[in-house]
Amino acid sequence: MLVGYARVSTADQCAGLEAQERELRATGCTRLFTERVSSVAERNELAACLDFVRDGDTLVVMRLDRLARSTADLLAIIETLEGKGVALRILDFGGQAVDTKSPAGRLVVTMFGAVAQFERELAMVRQREGIAKAKSLGKYRGRAPTARRLAPQVHDLHATGVRACEIASRLQISRSSVYRILSDGQAA
Incomplete structure (x- = not known):
């Protein structure tokens, strides 16, 4: 069985969630788990999805960043899936699909997960630097309460x-x- 998981970070990203759902259904997913929640928050639908999948199933996601928040998180999810005999398929992985059923697929997913985490951390560093500069110039007010x-x-x-x-x-x-x-x- 193909089981899909789709996630967007905020409630106003409806179009992104709908696009993911459409792609997952077109791929043949018969069961979808969707949620509107930041990756750092409690992801109840992901937990339900991981509980639902069974031996022989394949969990399908559009992109890696829709599934995992870090390399460690990705590896933990893959370990959970492998322990249940479930494969992971990522539909948009640099323009091609990747599947963890093969050793090469697992290697690629792990490597790209590490690169994605590295990019996120660099973006956060740049953001903090930008905020510090804006504060020093008196232009930063922070998020509106x-x-x-x-x-x-x-x-x-x-x-x-x-x-x-x-x-x-x-x-x-x-x-x-x-x-x-x-x-x-x-x-x-």
Whole structure:
């Protein structure tokens, strides 16, 4: 059985998720696991997918970065799959598909996983350098505090007797943000 896994990092990347799903179905995947979550967050659908696959199945993903967050993560996933007798197929691997059923495929996936992690780490270093330079020039303000923009709604809901947990759920912010806003007394 071909089992597909698709992931995008944010909820507003719907087109990317739909494209992955379309490709996976065209490849012949009969079961799809999809999620909208950052690779560093808890990936519940990936866990469910790894639990679902059985001996003889093949897990299919569009690209390596949709599956693993680091080389160590990739190797752990491959080890889990191999332990269950499941192969991994990556559809877009530098313009060609790669499959871990062969030793050469496993080597290529491992090498490219290491290169991908290296590139991510270099990008993070460049980003930190850019931020430091922008700060030194007084141009960096950081990410806008999204929860604080919801302070008026937090106060309105709290005034009507809605509990902090419910406020957090309704406004899709953390409970600690609700408490922080309430303790600051911001009604901005």
